[in-house]
Amino acid sequence: MTQEIHNCIIIGSGPAGYTAAIYAARASMKPLLFTGKEPGGQLMITNDVENYPGYPDGIMGPEMMADFRKQAERFGTDIKMEMIESVSFDGDVHTVVSETGDEYKSHSVIISTGASAKWLGLESETRLMNQGVSACAVCDGFFFRGKDVIVVGGGDTAAEEATFLTKMCSHVHLLVRRDEMRASKIMQERVLNNDKLTVHWNSSTLEVLGETEVEGARIKNTVTGEESTIASSAFFVAIGHKPNTGMFKDYLKMDDHGYLITHPDSTHTDIGGVYVCGDAQDSKYRQAVTAAGTGCMAALDAERYLTEQGII
Numbered sequence: 001m002t003q004e005i006h007n008c009i010i011i012g013s014g015p016a017g018y019t020a021a022i023y024a025a026r027a028s029m030k031p032l033l034f035t036g037k038e039p040g041g042q043l044m045i046t047n048d049v050e051n052y053p054g055y056p057d058g059i060m061g062p063e064m065m066a067d068f069r070k071q072a073e074r075f076g077t078d079i080k081m082e083m084i085e086s087v088s089f090d091g092d093v094h095t096v097v098s099e100t101g102d103e104y105k106s107h108s109v110i111i112s113t114g115a116s117a118k119w120l121g122l123e124s125e126t127r128l129m130n131q132g133v134s135a136c137a138v139c140d141g142f143f144f145r146g147k148d149v150i151v152v153g154g155g156d157t158a159a160e161e162a163t164f165l166t167k168m169c170s171h172v173h174l175l176v177r178r179d180e181m182r183a184s185k186i187m188q189e190r191v192l193n194n195d196k197l198t199v200h201w202n203s204s205t206l207e208v209l210g211e212t213e214v215e216g217a218r219i220k221n222t223v224t225g226e227e228s229t230i231a232s233s234a235f236f237v238a239i240g241h242k243p244n245t246g247m248f249k250d251y252l253k254m255d256d257h258g259y260l261i262t263h264p265d266s267t268h269t270d271i272g273g274v275y276v277c278g279d280a281q282d283s284k285y286r287q288a289v290t291a292a293g294t295g296c297m298a299a300l301d302a303e304r305y306l307t308e309q310g311i312i
């Protein structure tokens with residue numbers, strides 16, 4: 001029996017993947033979407049989402065992703081709760097292999113595998129997740145307006161998030177583990193010249209404090225060994241993200257951090273029929289709404305490709 005060749009396989013089920021599925025399904029591409037091991041992506045570990053247009057009263061992250069999924073299914077997306085473990089983009093027809101070992105073939109593949117925030121790995125950090133511990137200041141900063149907050153990290157993300165938080169919080173404590181920041185000069189200057197922001201150099205976090213919500217952090221000076229506590233209502237971890245792109249390394253171009261590189265103003269890769277959207281290709285904006293936007297672009301790019309090839 002010859003194996004079915006799908007029109008469009010989508011890998012990943014965050015806002016990018018589901019939006020690609022909605023557009024692809026409505027364009028009669030009969031997409032097959034693999035959810036991966038965290039169906040719904042990063043929004044599944046988010047409480048209130050207040051910045052996604054169309055939800056004037058806000059919505060819980062998991063509820064929003066259930067809506068995305070329902071909308072994708074309504075137009076005929078076939079959704080499989082499986083993880084894709086490897087791909088082969090060698091010929092005109094592309095192959096993806098799931099965790100069960102099953103192979104699926106498709107004329108086009110949309111990669112929306114997202115990125116995962118890096119965490120410190122403390123028990124208290126996990127316990128207080130969404131109770132003041134967050135990896136997204138743009139998403140959650142608003143909940144802590146008028147309060148003191150902590151940001152951990154010394155790169156551009158930490159500098160940007162700390163600066164952003166000073167616009168709404170009463171004071172921001174930035175914990176930098178060395179005696180210098182990795183962030184670009186201009187971002188560092190913004191941090192150092194902001195009197196609503198205190199940098200704690202050589203500081204590592206021993207524990208996030210609080211029983212049911214964040215009350216502060218116990219930190220250690222890595223040079224003197226001295227321990228101290230800082231009171232705060234939130235603890236933002238901004239030590240980088242890791243794009244989930246390892247399985248594409250033999251086929252697609254990536255930057256030094258593993259983000260897949262797409263052609264300017266499109267979701268095209270160097271391989272015909274393979275498109276990337278969402279956080280797997282975006283280290284800069286990383287918002288649900290921007291991911292959804294590029295998901296739409298990927299489906300349109302795939303649809304045009306299939307039409308040009310005479311496949312649909």
Ligand code: NDP
Nearest residue numbers: 120153154155156157158160177178182238239240241283
């Ligand atoms: P980076 O990898 O650049 O920086 C991570 C920071 O977190 C470093 O300061 C690192 O410290 C610190 N860190 C790592 N692990 C720990 C830990 N366990 N405890 C405490 N601190 C830790 O990640 P970013 O997310 O900041 O940036 C990623 C890329 O995105 C960069 O290329 C950046 O330039 C870019 N970016 C650009 C922006 C812009 O242009 N507007 C905005 C945001 C990001 P150490 O230095 O000691 O390793």
